[in-house]
Amino acid sequence: MVVGDIATGTQVLVIGAGPGGYVAAIRAAQQGLDTTLVEKDAYGGTCLNYGCIPSKAFITSANLAHEAGHAEEMGIHADPVVDMSQLRDWKDGVVDQLTGGVEKLCKANGVNLVEGTARFKDENAVRIAHGGEGQGSETIEFEQCIIATGSRPIQIPGFDFADEQVWSSRDALASDTVPERLVVVGGGYIGMELSTTFAKLGADVTVVEMLDDILPGYEADVARVVKQRAKDLGIDMNFGEAASGWTEEGEGILVTTETEDGEESEYRADKVLVAVGRSPVSDTMEIENAGLEADDRGFLEVNDFRQTSVENIYAVGDVVADTPMLAHVASKEGIVAAEHIAGEPVAFDSQAVPAAVFTDPEIGTVGMTEEEAEEAGFEPVVGQMPFRASGRALTTNHADGFVRIVADDPSGFVLGAQIVGPEASELVAEVAFAIEMGATLEDVASTIHTHPTLAEAVMEAAENALGQAIHTLNR
Amino acid sequence: MVVGDIATGTQVLVIGAGPGGYVAAIRAAQQGLDTTLVEKDAYGGTCLNYGCIPSKAFITSANLAHEAGHAEEMGIHADPVVDMSQLRDWKDGVVDQLTGGVEKLCKANGVNLVEGTARFKDENAVRIAHGGEGQGSETIEFEQCIIATGSRPIQIPGFDFADEQVWSSRDALASDTVPERLVVVGGGYIGMELSTTFAKLGADVTVVEMLDDILPGYEADVARVVKQRAKDLGIDMNFGEAASGWTEEGEGILVTTETEDGEESEYRADKVLVAVGRSPVSDTMEIENAGLEADDRGFLEVNDFRQTSVENIYAVGDVVADTPMLAHVASKEGIVAAEHIAGEPVAFDSQAVPAAVFTDPEIGTVGMTEEEAEEAGFEPVVGQMPFRASGRALTTNHADGFVRIVADDPSGFVLGAQIVGPEASELVAEVAFAIEMGATLEDVASTIHTHPTLAEAVMEAAENALGQAIHTLNR
C-alpha cells in the first residue's frame, strides 16, 4: 500500500482506459515506450462496461427471443420467455471476460497500470488520487501524456440520474428487470437501440424526440426503414416534443413533454430513459494546470497527430472535438497518438469513418451521402440494391432495406455508402476499405462476391451505379 | 402453340438459365445483343431451385429454432417446434420469388425466353425440343452460343435416387418431414451443410466419409472447428468408409459401408442422403454436332474469355473445367463471356475466388493458404485473430473460430484468408476485395473498422501479421 506522496516517472502517461486510452497505451508499449495507464473506474471504459458491449449483448438476446417467437412463417413455433436477471448475468460475464482481457493485454505488452483519478499538476506531471480512503496520493511525471477521458451522458433539467425512476443508458444496461412501460427521451442511436431492445423484451415503449424524426444525421430514407420496423414493434414515437419533467403517480410515473408552442403531453411509465447525447469529460483532471483549455462544450481541440495546444499532451476519443464519438474512432486516434510519440510517420488521415446503429434493421454508413458529395464538389453518381432482390436476404427472412453506394462521376471513385438492413454493420466494412484504397465502382463491381451473401448487394449497388446491375433494374 | 419445325435466329443463344446462363443472357442483352435463353426446367437453375437458396432457407430456420432452444445462458427459455411442411412452404415461396424475379429481369432486359431442351444441329444452330407432347420442335440459329448447362449430383453404385429412401440434396431440400435417422454419405460442404441442418431439425445424423476428415480441401484447423461443433450437435462421423449399399429393414433401412481393408459397418436409418459431389451436364445437347468434345469427366475446356475449342461457342459455370463449381463463379464467367462477345476488353482474370460453407460455424475462404503461398514462391507471413477475443463475437454468443490472413513478406500483399466463425461468409468479402485491389496488410490494418463488429477481426488479423495486434498477443 502506498501512503504519502511519492513520485515516479514514465515516458508516456495515458489517462483513461476506454477504447481510446487502452489502445493507445498498448500501442505505445509496443513501440518500446515506457507507458503508464491510469484509470479511475473500470478497464475498457464506457464502451466495454456501459456502452457498446452491454448494449449489443442485450440486443442479441432480445433479437433471438423475439425472432424465434415470430417465425411461424418459417415453421417455427415457440413462445420464448426471457429471464432478465439471467440475461444480465450473461452480459456481465461477457463484459468481465473482455475487461479482464484488456487488463491482461496491457500487462502482457508491458503497460504499467495505475488505479486512480489523474489531475494535472503541470504540463509534465499528474497527481493520482486513489479511490479508497487513506490511500494517499502519487505523483507521476511524464514526457508525453495522452488524455482519453471519454464522455458521460447528458442530463437534462428535471431528470436526475440519481432517481431510480430516471435511467441513463448505463442504468438501462444494468437492469435485471424489464419495465412494463418505458419512456425513452431521445431518438438518437442510443435511444433507438435501447427502445428496440426493450420493446422486444416486452416493454411498452414510447419515444419522445424534440426533432421531427428519429436518428438525426441519417438520411430520411434510411431512418424510415428503422422507423417502420419500430412502429411494427409497437413503439410509439412522438416528435417535436421536449421532455420537461416527471412526477410519481400511483405505482409509476408521469412524464411531461412540451412542444415549441407550449403544448403539453403526458406519458405514463415505470421508468424514463434519458438518452439525449453525451458530453466530453474534460473537467476531472484540472487541465488548466497544464495550460490546457477546453472549448465551450468541453471538447479538446487537436491537430492531425492528436496533439493539443500543449505539444506534449495529446487527446483522443470522445473528449476530442470534431470527430464522431465512437469507440473505433477513439482507438484509431489512440494508435495515431502513440505512434506519433514514437516518431512514426502517422496522421489521422482516414478518408471516411464508418458508423453502425444496431437497431432493427441495422444501419451502416461510411463517407459521403449524395448530398454531401455534391457539396464537396463531386458529381455524384448513385447506385442502389434493395435487399428484397437479394437471395441471401430473403433466405434469412430479413429483406427490408438497401445498400446505396455513392461515387464520383466519371472517375468512379467510391465516396460513401448508406446501408440499412441485415448485417449492415458488417457490410459497411468493404465500402470503408474501398474508400480508403481510392477504389472505383468498377473495382467493387468486378470483384467476385460469394453467393449467396448479403455482401453481393454491395457489388450489385456498384453495378447499378454503372448502369449494369443484374438483379435490379438500372435507371 | 408452335407445331412443326420453324427456324428463328438470334445473335446470342444461351443454354441453361442457372446463375451462369441467366446472368450471361441479361448482360448480353444489356450490351445490346439480341439474346435468347433456353431452359428445359426452371429459371434460376440448380442454385435457385435445388441448391444455394433452398439450403440456406432451411439453414436459417434450423439455426433460429435450435439457437432459441439452447440459449438459457442468455436468459432465453423456449422450446421451439419446427413444422417442417410450413418451413418447406416458406422455402418454396422464397424460391418462387427469386425465380420469378429472374424471369422478370430477363424480360425487362429484353432477353427472349424459350422453354425446352437445346441440342446442337451444328455449330450455328440448335434444335429445341419442347417439354409437352406434340409441341413440335424449333430450330434457333445463332452467331454465338453460351453453354451454361450446369451439373447434377453424382450417383454411386448401390444407391439410386429413384428410390424414395435414397435422397439427393435436391430430395432433401424438397422434404416436408425430418427423418428420424439420416445417414449422410459424403462429408463435403453440401453433406455437412445438410447434416448440420437436419441434426438441428431433430434428426439423428450419421456421416459416412471415405476420406479421413470432413470438408476435404479445407485446412485441418478450419475443418476442426466445424467438426467439433458437429460432434456437439450429436452428429456421428465415420471416416475411411465407403457406402456400398442399402437394404430395407423393418420400417427403415440399413446402410452398409466398407473400409479399404474390406471391413463392413452397418447403419440403421430412415433415409440415406448421397452427397458425394456433382458432375457436369454436357451430355444433354449433342455437343458433338457442333464439333465439341468434353473431357473424360464431362467438363468443357475454355480459355480466359470462356471460349471453347469452337470459337463462337462459349461455356460458363459448373460445366467448365478447372474453376470451382460455385454459383458466383458461374455468374462471373457468364459476364465475361457476354462482354467478350460484345467486344469488351474483359477476361476471367480474378485473382482469387471466395467460397463459403454454411455450416455451424460458417467457413469463408479466399485466395491462398500459407502452404499454397509457399508453393507459389511467396514468403508468406500469417496473422490470426480468434473470435473469442472479439467483443462482437462474444456479444453474439458465437465465439468459436478465427480469422487468418496470409500475405507476402516483406511486400505485405494480401494473398488469402481462411475464416471460420460467425458470418465468415460475409467477412471474406473484404479480403477478396483486398486481394483484387493488390492491397497490403498495412492497408487493411490501418482502415478504421466499426466497433463492435466481426469485421474488426479481419483488421486484427492483419495487425497480428504485422506484429502489432491490440486484442491478441503477437508472436
Add this chain to the structure above:
Amino acid sequence: ADEDEDTGGRVFAPPSVRRLARELDVELETVSGSGPSGRITEGDVRAAAEGEEETEAES
C-alpha cells in the same frame, strides 16, 4: 468531378501510400497519380520523392 474543384481534402491513394508519402516528405496533393482515374500509387510517390531529390541536387 472537375479537376480544379476543391473536394474537401479527399485523396485517392491507399493508406500505405499515404504513409509512405509522409515518410518520404512528399506532398500528396502535388503528385499526379498513374493509377485508375488518377489514383496515386507507391511508385508515383517514390518517383516524386526522387524527382524532389534531383531538383535539390541540381540547385
